[in-house]
Amino acid sequence: MIVARGLRKVYGDFVAVDGIDFEVRKGEAFGLLGPNGAGKSTTMKMIASVSKRTGGELTILGLDPNKRGPEIRAHLGVVPQQDNLDRELKVHENLFAYGRFFGLSRKFLKTKVEELLEFAQLTEKRNAKAEELSGGMKRRLTIARGLVNEPEILMLDEPTTGLDPQARHILWDRLFRLKEQGVTLVITTHYMDEAEQLCDRLIVMDKGKIMAEGSPADLIKRFASKEVLEVRFGSSKNIEIAEQIFHLGHRTEVLPDRILIYSENGEEDLQAILKLGLEPVTSLVRRSSLEDVFLRLTGRTLVE
Amino acid sequence: MSSANANTVGVSIEKSVHDSVWQGSLNLVDVARARNFAWLHVAEARIRNMMKWWGSIAAFGLGNPVLYLFSVGIGIGALVDSNGSASQLGGVSYLTFLAPALLASASIQAFQDETSFPVMEGFLWNKNFFAMNATPITGRDIVNGLLAAALARTVVTVGIYEGVLLAFGAITLDVALPMFFSAILTGAAFGSVMLAVTTYVKEDDGFFAIVGRFIIAPMMMFSGTFYPLESMPFYLQWVGWISPLWHGTDLGRTISYGSAQQGWVTISHWVYLALWISVGLTLGYRQMAKRLAA
Numbered sequence: 001m002i003v004a005r006g007l008r009k010v011y012g013d014f015v016a017v018d019g020i021d022f023e024v025r026k027g028e029a030f031g032l033l034g035p036n037g038a039g040k041s042t043t044m045k046m047i048a049s050v051s052k053r054t055g056g057e058l059t060i061l062g063l064d065p066n067k068r069g070p071e072i073r074a075h076l077g078v079v080p081q082q083d084n085l086d087r088e089l090k091v092h093e094n095l096f097a098y099g100r101f102f103g104l105s106r107k108f109l110k111t112k113v114e115e116l117l118e119f120a121q122l123t124e125k126r127n128a129k130a131e132e133l134s135g136g137m138k139r140r141l142t143i144a145r146g147l148v149n150e151p152e153i154l155m156l157d158e159p160t161t162g163l164d165p166q167a168r169h170i171l172w173d174r175l176f177r178l179k180e181q182g183v184t185l186v187i188t189t190h191y192m193d194e195a196e197q198l199c200d201r202l203i204v205m206d207k208g209k210i211m212a213e214g215s216p217a218d219l220i221k222r223f224a225s226k227e228v229l230e231v232r233f234g235s236s237k238n239i240e241i242a243e244q245i246f247h248l249g250h251r252t253e254v255l256p257d258r259i260l261i262y263s264e265n266g267e268e269d270l271q272a273i274l275k276l277g278l279e280p281v282t283s284l285v286r287r288s289s290l291e292d293v294f295l296r297l298t299g300r301t302l303v304e
Numbered sequence: 305m306s307s308a309n310a311n312t313v314g315v316s317i318e319k320s321v322h323d324s325v326w327q328g329s330l331n332l333v334d335v336a337r338a339r340n341f342a343w344l345h346v347a348e349a350r351i352r353n354m355m356k357w358w359g360s361i362a363a364f365g366l367g368n369p370v371l372y373l374f375s376v377g378i379g380i381g382a383l384v385d386s387n388g389s390a391s392q393l394g395g396v397s398y399l400t401f402l403a404p405a406l407l408a409s410a411s412i413q414a415f416q417d418e419t420s421f422p423v424m425e426g427f428l429w430n431k432n433f434f435a436m437n438a439t440p441i442t443g444r445d446i447v448n449g450l451l452a453a454a455l456a457r458t459v460v461t462v463g464i465y466e467g468v469l470l471a472f473g474a475i476t477l478d479v480a481l482p483m484f485f486s487a488i489l490t491g492a493a494f495g496s497v498m499l500a501v502t503t504y505v506k507e508d509d510g511f512f513a514i515v516g517r518f519i520i521a522p523m524m525m526f527s528g529t530f531y532p533l534e535s536m537p538f539y540l541q542w543v544g545w546i547s548p549l550w551h552g553t554d555l556g557r558t559i560s561y562g563s564a565q566q567g568w569v570t571i572s573h574w575v576y577l578a579l580w581i582s583v584g585l586t587l588g589y590r591q592m593a594k595r596l597a598a
Contacts (some may be wrong), residue, residue, distance in 0.1 A: 070342075072333050073439055084432055086349075087429075098435070101345050101440065102338050103337040104333070111324070140511055149329045149333050150327055150329050151329050152328060152329050152330055183328075
């Protein structure tokens with residue numbers, strides 16, 4: 001569905017995307033992860049066929065977006081990071097008007113709009129102006145709008161930011177079903193649980209480059225241990241104590257508030273710590289998550 | 305209670321998923337149709353928006369000419385006509401002299417509203433141009449669609465205006481149609497350039513105040529609207545020569561009461577106004593596409 005080879009985007013002398021390669025197959029849920037400024041949104045804009053690439057190759061549905069953008073966009077559903085609804089129009093008019101941009105018939109849209117209102121749980125708000133909706137409702141409407149043309153590829157840029165847990169889980173369910181119907185999903189997200197839930201495969205980007213690629217389970221296996229032991233001794237003692245337990249696990253990370261020990265068996269390591277006569281204030285053994293991978297690959301420093 | 309609630313949630317999810325068959329856009333979307341009528345779909349969306357304000361648009365469309373004709377046309381007209389100025393006005397009453405200018409400026413006003421505000425909305429206030437551009441719609445389609453919608457509104461506004469002018473006896477029925485076209489062309493010339501200029505506006509800090517004070521107001525005053533351009537000092541007449549309003553007004557006067565003009569002057573008015581449209585479109589297409597792709 002999507003093939004990128006050496007894909008590059010340069011703004012002036014700033015390299016936003018620095019020669020990346022990836023492939024997205026039909027019916028796959030593909031994730032783009034990375035800290036702010038990693039080049040995810042720029043990559044999304046190039047796939048969405050609105051922003052032209054500076055270099056490399058990109059084909060979507062077998063077509064070149066630099067030449068046949070409108071034709072490709074006919075088959076995309078785009079949920080942008082920032083809701084760009086028509087504030088003056090009513091909820092149902094927003095869906096209808098958007099459907100018209102795809103040349104869809106009024107007759108088809110009449111039923112489609114009702115269906116999407118129900119999907120977004122906005123049936124009761126159908127006659128409210130878009131600007132009167134709450135943040136979560138706007139988000140749901142934007143997502144529903146992206147489905148109006150029954151897209152082959154649905155692109156979601158941080159889809160659940162601003163949604164409450166109920167709406168989030170309902171959306172995940174719906175996205176999963178769309179995937180089962182053969183819709184290809186391209187998702188960016190800051191939520192690692194969301195990426196683990198939804199994505200078959202993902203890339204982790206940083207500074208315009210791909211740091212790693214694989215399935216969530218695969219990435220955890222490659223870049224993190226099976227389990228993580230988190231212990232807290234109080235912020236003043238962490239560094240001092242870390243030296244005594246450095247031999248435990250594959251890797252130890254000392255943070256201001258806690259020590260993380262990446263290991264195969266967290267419980268065993270915890271026992272070892274207790275045997276040394278050390279008494280952590282709190283301790284927690286958990287499975288490694290995508291978040292551990294993400295932080296390892298892109299660092300803990302804030303980049304804005 | 306809790307189990308009943310859980311059931312309701314379950315049911316609503318099931319229902320929303322199964323009530324129609326997913327066809328997929330490859331079967332559903334007719335790309336050729338979407339492309340061929342893209343500009344029309346933009347115009348349709350714009351008119352849907354406009355209809356939220358149709359009351360104000362109609363009231364303004366009717367109120368504006370009535371007020372102008374009573375106050376300036378008839379009030380000041382009585383003063384002008386009693387001073388025997390007809391020779392300077394080409395041998396007609398002040399009302400007849402004024403009418404083509406008012407008609408052209410009403411057209412400009414309508415186009416101005418529909419080419420500047422929607423562009424600010426599309427890029428800055430609502431960002432809905434970016435939403436449109438995520439569909440088969442291109443920047444060029446947006447420009448064409450906005451202008452088509454502006455044209456639709458102006459046709460109504462100018463139509464109402466002409467009706468009032470006829471009622472006041474300011475124009476005659478036989479010239480109504482050609483005057484209608486010359487007024488629309490004047491508005492379109494101004495509007496396409498206005499649209500292009502607005503696509504360059506990156507921040508909403510007093511842009512409209514600047515346009516109103518430094519472009520619209522001087523254009524109204526120095527385009528031979530209320531008195532012949534020739535009666536202004538020569539060093540100010542250039543404002544009229546570049547102003548589409550003056551070209552439109554002079555064209556309207558020629559049509560209305562045949563104010564003595566050589567044929568080439570009339571043709572140069574049409575050409576000049578057409579030139580504005582082509583410059584506006586060229587710049588508008590380019591900047592719109594550039595900004596959407598940024």
